[in-house]
Structure formats: C-alpha cells, structure tokens
Amino acid sequence: MKRYEQVVQTLAQRIEQGVYRVGDRLPSIRALCREQGVSVSTAQEAYRRLEEAGFAEARPRSGYYVLPRTTPSVLPKVSRPAQRPLDVSQWDQVLELVRGTPGEDEMLMLGRGIPDLGAATLRPLQRLLATLHRRVDARGLNYDSLAGSRELRQQVARQATTSGCLLHPDDVLITTGCQEALSLSLRTLTAPGEVVAVDSPSFYGTMQILKAQGLKALEIPTDPQIGISLEALELALEQWPVRAIQVTPTCNNPLGYTMPEPRKQALVALAQRFDVAIIEDDIYGDLAFTTPRPRTIKSFDDEGRVLLCSSFSKTLVPGLRVGWMAPGRYRDQAMHMKYVSTGASATLPQQAVAEFIAHGYYERHLHEMNRQYQRHRDILLGWVERYFPAGTGVSYPQGGFLLWLELPGGIDCVRLNDRLARERLHIAPGSLFSASGKYRHCLRLNYAAPLTASIEAAVQRVGETVMAMQEEQAALVS
Amino acid sequence: MKRYEQVVQTLAQRIEQGVYRVGDRLPSIRALCREQGVSVSTAQEAYRRLEEAGFAEARPRSGYYVLPRTTPSVLPKVSRPAQRPLDVSQWDQVLELVRGTPGEDEMLMLGRGIPDLGAATLRPLQRLLATLHRRVDARGLNYDSLAGSRELRQQVARQATTSGCLLHPDDVLITTGCQEALSLSLRTLTAPGEVVAVDSPSFYGTMQILKAQGLKALEIPTDPQIGISLEALELALEQWPVRAIQVTPTCNNPLGYTMPEPRKQALVALAQRFDVAIIEDDIYGDLAFTTPRPRTIKSFDDEGRVLLCSSFSKTLVPGLRVGWMAPGRYRDQAMHMKYVSTGASATLPQQAVAEFIAHGYYERHLHEMNRQYQRHRDILLGWVERYFPAGTGVSYPQGGFLLWLELPGGIDCVRLNDRLARERLHIAPGSLFSASGKYRHCLRLNYAAPLTASIEAAVQRVGETVMAMQEEQAALVS
Numbered sequence: 031m032k033r034y035e036q037v038v039q040t041l042a043q044r045i046e047q048g049v050y051r052v053g054d055r056l057p058s059i060r061a062l063c064r065e066q067g068v069s070v071s072t073a074q075e076a077y078r079r080l081e082e083a084g085f086a087e088a089r090p091r092s093g094y095y096v097l098p099r100t101t102p103s104v105l106p107k108v109s110r111p112a113q114r115p116l117d118v119s120q121w122d123q124v125l126e127l128v129r130g131t132p133g134e135d136e137m138l139m140l141g142r143g144i145p146d147l148g149a150a151t152l153r154p155l156q157r158l159l160a161t162l163h164r165r166v167d168a169r170g171l172n173y174d175s176l177a178g179s180r181e182l183r184q185q186v187a188r189q190a191t192t193s194g195c196l197l198h199p200d201d202v203l204i205t206t207g208c209q210e211a212l213s214l215s216l217r218t219l220t221a222p223g224e225v226v227a228v229d230s231p232s233f234y235g236t237m238q239i240l241k242a243q244g245l246k247a248l249e250i251p252t253d254p255q256i257g258i259s260l261e262a263l264e265l266a267l268e269q270w271p272v273r274a275i276q277v278t279p280t281c282n283n284p285l286g287y288t289m290p291e292p293r294k295q296a297l298v299a300l301a302q303r304f305d306v307a308i309i310e311d312d313i314y315g316d317l318a319f320t321t322p323r324p325r326t327i328k329s330f331d332d333e334g335r336v337l338l339c340s341s342f343s344k345t346l347v348p349g350l351r352v353g354w355m356a357p358g359r360y361r362d363q364a365m366h367m368k369y370v371s372t373g374a375s376a377t378l379p380q381q382a383v384a385e386f387i388a389h390g391y392y393e394r395h396l397h398e399m400n401r402q403y404q405r406h407r408d409i410l411l412g413w414v415e416r417y418f419p420a421g422t423g424v425s426y427p428q429g430g431f432l433l434w435l436e437l438p439g440g441i442d443c444v445r446l447n448d449r450l451a452r453e454r455l456h457i458a459p460g461s462l463f464s465a466s467g468k469y470r471h472c473l474r475l476n477y478a479a480p481l482t483a484s485i486e487a488a489v490q491r492v493g494e495t496v497m498a499m500q501e502e503q504a505a506l507v508s
Numbered sequence: 509m510k511r512y513e514q515v516v517q518t519l520a521q522r523i524e525q526g527v528y529r530v531g532d533r534l535p536s537i538r539a540l541c542r543e544q545g546v547s548v549s550t551a552q553e554a555y556r557r558l559e560e561a562g563f564a565e566a567r568p569r570s571g572y573y574v575l576p577r578t579t580p581s582v583l584p585k586v587s588r589p590a591q592r593p594l595d596v597s598q599w600d601q602v603l604e605l606v607r608g609t610p611g612e613d614e615m616l617m618l619g620r621g622i623p624d625l626g627a628a629t630l631r632p633l634q635r636l637l638a639t640l641h642r643r644v645d646a647r648g649l650n651y652d653s654l655a656g657s658r659e660l661r662q663q664v665a666r667q668a669t670t671s672g673c674l675l676h677p678d679d680v681l682i683t684t685g686c687q688e689a690l691s692l693s694l695r696t697l698t699a700p701g702e703v704v705a706v707d708s709p710s711f712y713g714t715m716q717i718l719k720a721q722g723l724k725a726l727e728i729p730t731d732p733q734i735g736i737s738l739e740a741l742e743l744a745l746e747q748w749p750v751r752a753i754q755v756t757p758t759c760n761n762p763l764g765y766t767m768p769e770p771r772k773q774a775l776v777a778l779a780q781r782f783d784v785a786i787i788e789d790d791i792y793g794d795l796a797f798t799t800p801r802p803r804t805i806k807s808f809d810d811e812g813r814v815l816l817c818s819s820f821s822k823t824l825v826p827g828l829r830v831g832w833m834a835p836g837r838y839r840d841q842a843m844h845m846k847y848v849s850t851g852a853s854a855t856l857p858q859q860a861v862a863e864f865i866a867h868g869y870y871e872r873h874l875h876e877m878n879r880q881y882q883r884h885r886d887i888l889l890g891w892v893e894r895y896f897p898a899g900t901g902v903s904y905p906q907g908g909f910l911l912w913l914e915l916p917g918g919i920d921c922v923r924l925n926d927r928l929a930r931e932r933l934h935i936a937p938g939s940l941f942s943a944s945g946k947y948r949h950c951l952r953l954n955y956a957a958p959l960t961a962s963i964e965a966a967v968q969r970v971g972e973t974v975m976a977m978q979e980e981q982a983a984l985v986s
Contacts, residue, residue, distance in 0.1 A: 121844055124847070125654075125843070125844075125847070128651070128654050128847065128851070128852070129653060129654055129655075144650060144651065147645075147646040147647045147649065147650055148645075148646065148647060149646070152646040153645075153646075155646065156641065156642075156644075156645055156646060159641040160638060160641040160642040162641075163634065163637040163638040163640075163641045164634075164638040164642075166634075167625075167626075167631075167634060168625040168626070168627070168630040168631075168633065168634060168825050169625045169626060170827070171625065171825035171826070171827035171828060172622060172625055172825070172826060172827050173606070173622065173821075173826045173827060174827060175607060176603070176606050176607055177607075206684050206829070206850040206853075206854075207850055207851050209847075209848070209849070209850055209851040210849065210850045213848055213849055213850070217720070221700065221722070222699065222700060235847075235848070235851070238844070238847060238848045239848045241844075241848075242695070242844060242845055242848040243848075244699070343651075347646050347649035347650070348649070348650060348651045348852075349648070349649035349650050349651060349652060349852075349854060349855035349856065350649055350854060350855075351684070351850065351851075351852075351853065351854040365603070366599055366603075366716070366719075366720060367720055369602070369603070369606065369687075369713075369716060370687070370691055370713070370716045370717045370719075370720040370721075371687070371688065371691055371849060371850070372684040372685055372687055372688045372691070372829065372849070372850060373606070373685050373687040373713070373829075374606070374826075374827075374829075375684075375829065376684075376827060376828060376829040376854055376857065377827035378827065379854065
C-alpha cells in the first residue's frame with residue numbers, strides 16, 4: 031500500500047467512525063503532514079483521492095470538507111401543478127407558522143425562514159444600532175423621506191453591482207421588509223381577479239398576497255435544479271391573460287436552485303414578447319454559495335419591466351424590517367403604493383444597515399454565512415440520508431439555508447405536523463407553497479443556525495415519525 | 509381706584525406693550541403679591557378681573573396665561589363638498605409635502621403633521637431605545653409575533669381605558685404606523701369601486717388610500733366645531749351603497765374639533781342602522797387639551813363594528829413607525845392583511861414604547877405636550893389675527909398641533925405655495941384634504957415645535973404674501 035493510500039484509509043475510517051462528521055473541515059495539508067509524518071505532495075495526493083472517492087470536497091482558500099456519504103440520490107420531481115388560474119387558500123397553515131416568535135411557546139420551528147442570528151459577524155450591526163440610538167436624539171426619529179434614506183439607497187445600488195445590476199440610488203425604494211416590496215409590486219401591477227404566473231412551489235408570503243388582493247395564481251411547472259419551466263410558461267402566456275410573472279430565481283425558496291443565466295435571459299425575452307412584468311424575489315440572492323453571486327433577472331432587463339424585490343431579513347436580521355425594491359418603470363406607482371401602505375419606513379434601522387454595508391461588514395458577514403450555510407447544507411443532507419426513509423427526494427440548494435424534502439408513499443405533512451406537535455416540533459408543510467395545497471407530501475427544513483445535537487435529534491425524530499406513519503399506512507393497506 | 513384695579517391695569521398694560529405675549533404664563537399669585545406688595549386675595553381678585561376681561565385664562569394646576577386679544581371672530585365655514593362618490597386626485601401635492609425630510613432641502617415646512625421632537629419628556633424614550641439596542645443581541649432582532657409584542661399590546665389596551673375603551677391585548681394589532689392601520693382597515697372592508705363616506709376636509713393619507721385601492725370618496729359636510737354632519741351622513745347612507753365610514757372625530761386633522769360625545773354615540777347608532785363599519789382615526793386623540801381625554805367612538809360600540817386606528821407618531825415620534833389598531837370583529841381579516849402587507853412589525857421599537865408607557869413616561873409626556881400645544885395654539889391664533897387679512901377663518905383646535913385657515917377672497921393656496929417656495933417656505937394647501945381638490949382657499953399650519961421668532965417671521969411672511977395676492981386680485985378686477 032502506498033503512503034498516500036494509507037493516509038486516505040485513515041481519513042476515510044475516521045469519517046466513517048464519525049471522528050470527522052459531514053460538513054467538518056478536515057486537517058489542513060500542513061497539519062496532515064505533521065500528524066502523519068508525510069510530505070506535502072503525499073498529503074495533497076491523499077486529499078485528491080479522498081475527493082475522487084466522494085468523501086470530501088475542496089473549498090477555495092478554506093480547505094477540505096467532509097461530504098455527505100453519497101450525493102442525494104433522489105431529487106424532488108419536477109412539479110406538475112394545475113396550470114389553470116386558481117384562488118389561493120392555506121392561510122390557516124401560514125398563520126400557524128408565523129403567528130408566534132420561535133421559542134415563545136417552546137416549539138422548535140424547524141421550517142421557518144430565519145437566518146442564524148447568533149453569528150459573530152452580526153455584532154457590528156448591534157454596535158451600530160446601539161451607537162445610533164445613543165447619539166441621535168428624538169429629532170433623528172422624524173419621518174424619513176418617502177423613498178428611504180439616501181445613504182442606504184446608495185449602498186443598495188452599489189451592492190447591486192455584484193448581481194450585475196446597474197442601479198441609481200433613485201431607482202431604489204426602501205420598504206418595510208421584502209414582504210412590503212412584493213406587496214407593493216403586486217398592487218402596482220394588478221387588479222383583483224387578474225392572473226399572476228408563479229413558479230411552483232412558491233413562497234407562501236407571495237401566495238397570500240395574491241389571496242388578499244383577490245388575484246389568481248397560475249402555477250407553472252418548476253424543475254428543482256433549473257427553475258420555472260420556460261416552455262410551460264410560454265404556453266401559459268399564450269393561453270391566459272397573465273398580468274405579472276412572479277419568480278424567485280436565485281437561491282429559490284423553497285427549492286434552493288438558481289436558474290442558469292441563459293434561462294434568466296430567456297425569461298426576460300419571454301416577458302418582453304408577451305409584454306408582461308416580472309416580479310423578481312431576490313431575498314436569498316446574496317446567500318449564493320458561489321462568488322461572484324449569480325446575476326439577477328433584473329440585470330438582463332433594459333426596459334424596466336422587472337421589479338426587483340429584496341431585504342436584509344435573510345442576510346442580516348428580520349426584526350429591523352429593512353427591505354427594498356427597484357421597481358423599474360413602475361417607480362411612480364410603487365411610490366404611491368408605498369405612501370399609502372406604511373408611509374416612510376423607520377429611520378434609524380436604515381442608517382444602521384447603510385453604515386454596516388459601507389464599513390465592509392456586510393461583505394464579511396456574507397462570506398462567513400455562505401461558508402456556514404454550505405457546510406450546514408451538507409450536514410443536513412447527511413442527516414436526511416441517515417434518518418429519513420429511502421426514496422426521500424431532497425433538494426440540493428445552491429445558496430440560502432432551506433432544504434426541501436419530498437417524502438415517498440404519500441405521507442401527509444400536515445398530519446405529520448400534528449404528530450410532531452406532541453413533541454414540540456414543527457416543520458413547514460409543503461402545502462403552504464401551493465395555491466391549492468399541493469405538495470402535502472413535501473416539507474421545508476432550515477439549516478441556518480448551528481446544527482447542534484438537539485437539532486440532529488429533532489431531525490431524527492421527524493424522520494422516525496415519517497417512517498412510523500409509513501408503517502401504519504402499510505399496515506392499513508395489507 | 510381700588511388696589512386690585514391698579515394691579516389689573518399694570519398687567520393689562522404689560523400685555524398690550526408685549527412684555528407678556530400671547531401664550532406666556534403670567535406671574536404666579538405669590539410672585540405677584542411680592543412684586544406689587546399686595547395680599548393674596550387682592551392678587552386673586554386681579555386675576556379674576558383680568559380673566560373676565562378676556563386678557564388671560566386660568567389653567568388648572570398651572571397658572572394664568574395670556575390669551576389672544578380677541579377669540580377668533582371668524583370660524584371656517586361648514587364644508588359643502590360634492591356629496592356624490594368621487595375618485596381621489598391630488599397625489600402630486602401630497603408627494604410634494606411628504607417627499608423629503610423637513611430641513612433636508614432647507615425648506616421650512618409650516619404645514620406638516622410632525623410633533624415637537626425636541627421635548628425633554630421624550631428623552632427617556634431615547635434612553636430606552638439606546639439601552640435596548642445595547643442589551644439585546646441579534647437574536648432579539650428576530651421576527652416579532654405577527655400581532656405585535658404582547659407587552660405593547662398590553663400597554664395599549666391599558667392606555668385605551670383613558671378613552672373609555674375596554675380592550676383585551678388580543679384585540680390589539682400592532683402596525684407599522686397609523687397609515688398601515690388605516691390601509692389595512694380599508695383593505696379589510698372594501699373592494700375596488702366601492703364607496704367610503706368621509707368627513708371633509710379629511711386627512712390626505714386616507715384619501716390617497718382610497719385612490720390607491722380604486723375606492724370612491726363620498727365627502728360629507730362637516731362642521732368645524734362638532735364634526736361630520738350626521739344629518740347629511742344619514743341622507744348619504746340612504747342614497748349610496750356606503751361600505752365604510754372613515755372619520756377622525758377627536759382632535760380632528762385638519763380642523764382640530766372634537767365631536768361631542770352624544771354625536772359620537774349617534775354616529776355609532778347610525779352605523780348600526782345601516783349596518784356599515786366605522787374606521788376611527790384617533791391618532792391625535794391623546795393630545796386633547798382636556799383631562800380625561802375625550803372618549804373614542806369605539807368606546808360606544810358593543811358590536812365590534814368600529815376599527816380604531818392610532819399610532820405613536822404624533823404623541824411620541826414618527827420615525828419609529830409604531831402604530832396599532834383595534835379591528836373589532838374584523839380581526840382575522842385584518843391579521844391576514846397585516847401579514848401580506850409587511851409581516852410582523854419591527855421588534856425593538858415596540859419594546860421601547862411598551863416600556864416608555866409602563867414606566868409612566870408616556871403620561872408625563874402627554875401632560876407636558878398638551879400644555880405646550882394649547883399654549884402654542886393661542887400664540888399662533890394671535891399671530892394669525894395680527895398677520896392675516898381680516899375675514900380669515902380660523903379653527904379653534906381642542907387638541908393636537910394643527911391649525912386650519914380659510915382665506916377670504918378666493919386666494920389659491922397652491923399658487924400661494926409657489927410664491928412661498930421662493931422664500932423656502934411651505935404650507936399644506938387645503939386641496940390635499942379633499943378628493944377633488946376643494947379647499948384650495950384653505951391651508952394648514954403646525955404649531956407643535958417652539959414658536960420662535962423665525963417661525964413668527966415665517967407666519968408673517970405667509971400673511972403678507974396672502975395680502976399681496978389679494979391686492980393683485982383687486983387690481984385685476986378694478
């Protein structure tokens with residue numbers, strides 16, 4: 031056995047024994063040389079082989095990380111929604127998910143879209159907020175200007191260059207969270223009874239806007255790796271009077287895919303051909319695992335027909351409620367909608383976020399978070415593989431901190447939640463993400479915060495409960 | 509001449525010579541005794557006579573204050589709006605008023621609805637905010653619960669008892685400013701094309717909601733002392749399919765009146781008879797000059813048909829965007845609308861306001877502000893009398909910090925604003941407060957912040973400009 035093969039074997043054994051677990055960083059080349067008494071080239075060769083064998087992956091400027099033992103063998107299926115305009119339901123389930131603060135009733139919410147709020151790189155934000163609130167007297171708590179603070183709009187415009195967007199600060203409108211941006215967009219573009227095409231599954235917050243405004247959702251088949259089917263969308267645009275296309279093309283919620291750039295470009299062309307507006311939800315876009323981050327659809331739009339919506343709720347903290355939109359040619363109407371919706375947004379949080387970006391803290395925070403989230407994705411994939419029944423479909427997120435599971439054998443995740451409630455656990459059932467409650471056999475999990483032993487135990491319990499339900503079903507059938 | 513008569517004469521002379529000016533506090537009884545070498549009963553008698561003669565007024569537990577020389581002789585007329593459902597216009601003028609932060613472009617905004625942000629009694633709020641932001645780490649910046657923080661809802665419910673309202677914390681929904689509360693109310697109650705009855709003149713923010721939602725405004729004649737005409741409203745309810753009645757019955761914006769309680773009660777009875785909901789904007793209600801503050805319409809409602817809307821933007825500071833509503837029987841729909849509009853409201857500002865109220869700071873602040881605003885009202889009334897043409901109608905606010913002027917001779921306040929812009933002055937033209945731009949000959953002034961010499965000079969310039977425009981008109985006619 032060659033020297034490097036011995037090293038490979040040692041490392042592989044340690045991984046199998048759980049000394050290094052999924053997502054852990056393996057020893058550096060230097061450390062490995064020291065520990066095993068081998069040369070740098072031998073250590074390098076060992077890692078290359080380990081990588082080839084699918085045990086580990088190299089991450090630029092960081093090192094080698096333990097991969098889930100197999101890449102997920104089953105992806106969720108391409109969705110096949112109804113493809114006719116539907117009224118939106120499911121509010122009760124959404125309400126259950128968002129009613130309380132997590133921890134308030136000691137329910138462990140495994141499915142909510144909340145980032146890791148314990149990150150060290152968020153500390154400068156707290157410092158900035160505390161300093162601002164100490165420094166600024168009540169006069170600084172006047173109404174801000176309606177479009178939002180100029181400093182923040184400037185920073186947002188600068189930051190948008192990383193997604194290929196050239197925005198002027200005046201193109202940006204600060205909102206009270208991304209939810210308001212999406213809401214204003216839909217109110218700007220549509221009237222009750224009209225039809226909006228959406229990717230499917232689709233963020234429940236947007237679906238509920240459709241419901242509240244009496245709009246109809248036209249759910250378009252969506253591929254878990256490349257996003258909304260342009261072919262199906264084209265057919266739908268020919269068939270139905272679609273007023274707007276609503277998509278989350280980058281680090282999609284809940285599926286985690288990023289649409290390939292050529293498809294983003296083709297989507298803009300399609301919208302042009304049918305003269306329809308696009309609402310682009312980019313709230314997770316800055317959390318992509320690649321550098322530079324993927325381009326937005328907006329970056330391919332030279333007609334101002336894309337309304338780009340985002341916020342700092344997933345990249346920083348949700349409780350500041352600082353969001354923004356770049357509404358393109360619809361700016362004037364969006365501004366009116368913003369005025370009647372909430373007036374100017376809160377003053378000091380805007381300043382704090384602007385300074386956080388200006389000082390470079392935002393970039394550093396993103397860098398750390400994206401490494402963490404990628405690591406966590408791999409760990410959670412490992413757990414799902416270990417604890418969920420064979421045949422469970424799993425997404426392979428390109429960014430963000432949300433995993434989508436498709437359970438085999440028609441397990442109902444609303445019923446699953448009822449069972450989990452006894453153990454104070456809660457997952458986001460897939461039915462939230464459909465106008466008519468499809469995807470009941472799917473669920474969303476969050477891997478943002480540190481994946482502690484108690485989270486692992488909770489994931490394991492979910493998996494066990496699913497398997498118990500499968501067995502009960504099987505018993506009923508036989 | 510009796511001793512007390514000499515004292516009266518001395519004080520009257522000083523007032524006429526401007527030693528004491530309108531709104532100033534006169535010497536205390538004790539100080540007057542010392543200064544004039546008279547007994548307490550003589551000093552008391554002197555003040556009684558001064559009061560009778562209309563020079564001063566006594567304020568409980570405070571002292572004697574100089575009154576404007578005559579009470580305003582001309583009140584604004586009872587409004588006579590169109591009384592048929594109208595589409596709302598005037599957005600451009602509203603945008604001009606709210607686009608920028610005051611001071612940003614060094615324009616002196618004399619007409620905006622902004623409280624005195626320099627008040628010493630606001631300092632504990634800043635302290636609380638600074639402490640909270642220092643103490644709470646990023647985990648405290650998670651999404652709050654959708655209905656809002658329980659502590660704040662508790663405080664709001666307790667505070668509401670001062671207006672005769674018995675609310676449970678669960679009856680309260682925290683919003684992002686009163687504007688969101690009003691917006692959610694209208695979205696909860698109406699669909700595009702429907703008719704909403706409003707007092708007239710009416711807050712432009714509400715009018716613009718009607719515009720944004722494609723609603724029609726049915727403007728009801730309104731008396732500058734007792735509010736919306738119930739007689740005219742009854743006729744309107746018989747004639748038109750009114751979906752909601754929107755009023756600001758306490759410390760009305762812009763007219764300053766408070767509807768007498770029997771009329772509030774009668775309004776509820778009318779709404780019951782026609783089975784229509786009432787949206788009650790109470791944003792200035794806590795700023796009434798009487799103790800206890802007037803009752804809300806909501807306090808007479810035992811069917812849950814009144815949606816009470818308010819915020820801390822006028823009583824504390826606007827830039828926190830903390831508002832609330834008590835939507836009565838419409839709570840579930842309002843909650844859904846809240847979710848789709850902005851999700852949960854920002855977390856820490858709610859906590860800060862809750863603690864501010866709990867510690868008794870709010871009550872103290874209101875007490876101080878209401879004394880200040882009442883004093884300022886009298887001063888501004890004096891200036892209007894001095895600097896504006898004879899025949900100018902002036903409101904007599906019962907609370908809040910806004911004065912309404914009705915100019916004689918058909919002066920156009922939009923044109924007036926154009927002229928004032930050259931001197932970096934801006935008033936709120938009356939046309940903002942009407943669906944179709946009526947009240948162009950009216951304007952709103954703010955007397956919240958200290959009425960400095962430069963504010964006096966500005967008010968004088970507005971009056972002079974009005975008179976110059978009158979003369980030009982007269983020259984054209986002759």
